[in-house]
Amino acid sequence: MTARAIDRAGETTPRPGHRLTTGHRLVLGSASPARLSTLRAAGLDPEVIVSGVDEDGVEAASPAALAATLARLKAEAVAARLTARPPAARRPTKGPATGTTIVIGCDSVLELDGIAYGRPRSAEAARAGWRRMRGTTGILHTGHRVIVLSAGSGAPSGDHTGETGTAGTGAADTGAAETASTVEVRAATGIGSTVVHFASPTDEEIDAYVATGEPQRVAGGFTLDGLGGAFVDGVEGDPHNVVGISLPLLRGLLHGLGISWIDLWQ
Incomplete structure (x- = not known):
């Protein structure tokens, strides 16, 4: 099964009671403004590094597996880019050098009748998709991949949930010499799946919605937190997952990797 997946997902002031910690560098490997705003609203302040992964031709056994595979590829691409830079080229972390980098x-992909649908590539595709979706029920799958690199360096190895390993690092971009080191790498994968009940918008409403351009930017051609929210009757499961990132799932993955959620509050 082949499908284009989606990247869909302001800054907040510190909230009373939040613990300001500086031991971790948090990186979101996604260009999605919705994912970034969801994390910021939850008290996290990640920097954004877009993976640049070519999603065309990526195949998996199911829509859920496709979402997980693409999430893994994106996280590992960002982690590899971070570790390839020599010290002088690396962006300063928000914490001390002894902290960790979390990528x-x-x-996300939308599953309808066992078929995975990503972001519509044209207005025609978005229009056809909504005429297919209206009055039906689908499943929005979001794959999550978390990679924890000790001391901000290292490279991910393997693709197993909850894996632990080691990796060597060295200079790559400029040819400058760098002393190789061996660091711990921990990684975990999770899939969030939320049932979505679509309303039955009229042809006129579909045409107007497609004309806004919003459906062409998101998974399955709809949003829960935007103009498309009026065309969704309800969801079963985590609504954040439909927006593009499941906060409870992410918290659980981080906990399994030894990272406390509240230590990431800013």
Whole structure:
């Protein structure tokens, strides 16, 4: 099965009671403004590094597996880019050098009748998709991949949930010499699946919605937190997952990797 997946997902002031910690560098490997705003609203303040992964031709056994595969590829691409830079080229972390770097990769696909649908590539595709979806029920799958790199360096190895390993690092971009080191790498993968009940918008409403351009930017051609929310009757499961990142799932993955959620509050 082949499908284009989606990247869909302001800054907040510190909230009373939040613990300001500086031991971790948090990186979101996604260009999705919705994912970024969801994390910020939850008290996290990640920097954004877009993976640049070519999603065309990526195949998996199911829509859920496709979302997980693409999330893994994106997170590992960002982690590899971070570790390839020599010290002088690396962006300063928000915490001390002894902290960890946490890379989060996500990707979403909509499953309808066992078929995976990503972001519509044209207005015609978005229009056809909505005429297919209206009055039906689908499942929005979001794959999550978390990679924890000790001391901000290292490279991910393998693709197993909850894996632990080691990796060597060295200079790559400029040819400058860098002393190789061996660091711990921990990674975990999770899939969030939320049932979505679509309303039955009229042809006129579909045409007007497609004309806004919003459906062409998101997974399955709809949003829960935008103009498309009026055309969704309800969801079963985590609504954040439909927006593009499941906060409860992410918290659980981080906990399994030894990272406390509240230590990431800013």
